[in-house]
Amino acid sequence: MTADALPTAQTSAAAIPQKAVSQGWLWTFGLAWLGFWLLVMLPGQFMLVRLASALDPAEKIGVGSFLIAEMAIVIVVSVPVIGWLCDRSSPRFGRRRTWALAGFVTATVPFALVGLQPSWQPAAALLAIVAVGQSAALVSLSAMIADQVPPAQRGRASAAVGVPQVIALAGGMIIVTELVTDLGWSWAVIAVLALLAPLPFLLCHREPAAHARPAADARAAAATDPAASAAARPGIRSIARTYHDLGWAGISRVLVNAGNLVGTTYLLYFLSDSLGLANPESALTALILVYLVASGLGSWAGGALSDRLRSRRFFVAASAGLQVAAALTLALVPTWTASIAAAVLLGVGYGVFLSVDQALLTDVLPDETTRARDLGIVNSAQHLPIAALMGWLVLSVAGYTELYIIAAVVMALGGIAVYRIRSVR
Known part of the structure; x- marks a missing residue:
């Protein structure tokens, strides 16, 4: 069976919009x-x-x-x-x-x-x-x-x-x-x-009418039918199977975002403390502009290519790989020239991730009646202060080389986690 023919959570449990x-x-x-x-x-x-x-x-x-x-x-x-x-x-x-x-x-x-x-x-x-x-x-x-x-x-x-x-x-x-x-x-x-x-x-732009909610209908039937009530209660294994792909997509998103935030949040301190630049604020502004331009190009290209090639996991993993390369560049080659190259890699990688990861997450939503809730849970996890905690712990006992190596490991794990998703390419 090819990846295109694999049954997805979306096709089995939620209506797929057909009109472009x-x-x-x-x-x-x-x-x-x-x-x-x-x-x-x-x-x-x-x-x-x-x-x-x-x-x-x-x-x-x-x-x-x-x-x-x-x-x-x-x-x-x-x-x-x-x-x-x-x-x-x-x-x-x-x-x-x-x-x-x-x-x-x-x-x-x-x-x-x-x-x-x-x-x-x-x-x-x-x-x-x-x-x-x-x-x-x-x-x-x-x-x-x-x-x-x-x-x-x-x-x-x-x-x-x-x-x-x-x-x-x-x-x-x-x-x-x-x-x-x-x-x-x-x-x-x-x-x-x-x-x-x-x-x-x-x-x-008018919004299409919401589909009927089969989950709500099942609960209504269960209220009057004990047999239906037992059938309507999903077990832990059933819930785990239903949310398997969404869970791994969420883990991938949290890890890649946390590693990226480490790369950007502590960049000013890296420029002043590690590189010893005379004007780190101006240097940071220049790197941010490079990062933003690269991110915009990566986001536009990544979204279009993933649609054309009908592939999501590869692009998410590749985006994580580019950001891993950026973090390792900062860790192992702490120079101004290398920092510019790292800004390009980090920007392109995160831009691709921004566009393709959102599409991937949407593709694996298991139930059309809980889309906003499920997306909300994933987006909430994304706001957990993992990067700040990671930076505080590492910089308390080590330096920026160790910090960016750990950031690279975290993002690599995020890229690997996406291949635990089974229902999309």
């Missing part, structure tokens, strides 16, 4: 993700650190760390809950569109007010609400790929998720550092752009 989505759908879908990434990437990379410095200069490190950790914890907790609610709602506007629009409004309104706060405590309260809105937008937009995009287009749809992340970070940094430098106005401007970006997609 239009180019207009893909472009506006990417625009919606641009709005989401503006709310996520800029605070994590720059805006929260700048806010903490302005509100409490003496305790800026502690305040900034608290704000970042607070948002991560809220996302980890709220994403599975919102995913569960999204799967079970049936508003006339469309369950995914309704939750996405509500999420963007919930996130952008308090986001616009964060920069105006006199102290970090009210800012923290607003950012907790922002994180709830981010969670709603994340789970609903992610589920739309499984709901509406046929497998032959999922690589390109996933590229529409990955490429805007690069554009949001690069373009957003220019906005908040060069065009709108006032603290209060910078938060407000990003909030307005983030709210406007998804409107063409959410208002112009």
Whole structure:
């Protein structure tokens, strides 16, 4: 039996969209993700650190760390809950569109007010609400790929998720550092752009009606029929088989993301402490630009090629391999020239991973009635602070060479884990 003929979880338990989505759908879908990434990437990379410095200069490190950790914890907790609610709602506007629009409004309104706060405590309260809105937008937009995009287009749809992340970070940094430098106005401007970006997609593209929920029907029958009740209760082995591929896809995603975050989070310290550069901040900016351009190209090419070749696992494993090579380059050849080469490898690898991994994850969803919940659980695991814990533990007893070698091992394990998936190529 060929890999193409293997029965997938999706074909056995969930309806597969057959109608191709239009180019207009893909472009506006990417625009919606641009709005989401503006709310996520800029605070994590720059805006929260700048806010903490302005509100409490003496305790800026502690305040900034608290704000970042607070948002991560809220996302980890709220994403599975919102995913569960999204799967079970049936508003006339469309369950995914309704939750996405509500999420963007919930996130952008308090986001616009964060920069105006006199102290970090009210800012923290607003950012907790922002994180709830981010969670709603994340789970609903992610589920739309499984709901509406046929497998032959999922690589390109996933590229529409990955490429805007690069554009949001690069373009957003220019906005908040060069065009709108006032603290209060910078938060407000990003909030307005983030709210406007998804409107063409959410208002112009109707959502297909949700399919009937066989799981709910089975539970209703079980309530009146003891025999049906026994049959409807899945055993542990049955659940393990059903979620086998999704579990391994989630493990692969968590490991590759954790290793990549180690490579990017501690790069400034690597440039100053290991390479001893006179101006590490400028060097970091140059490397980030190289990384972002390479990531954008990798995301676009990876999504298109994985659709054309009908292959997912190979591209995820190859993307992990490129990032392993980048980490080993930083570990074994600690020079400025090698750092540029590592930025290219890391960027291309992560760009391919961004597009193809999302398509792979969508392909192995086991049940159409729980898509948002299942994606929410995987996305929550992705926000666990594994990279920060890894960096703290390793750098407490060793150096950057050991840190990047361990990061390479973690990403290699993520690339290997993808071959535990049996239902897709």
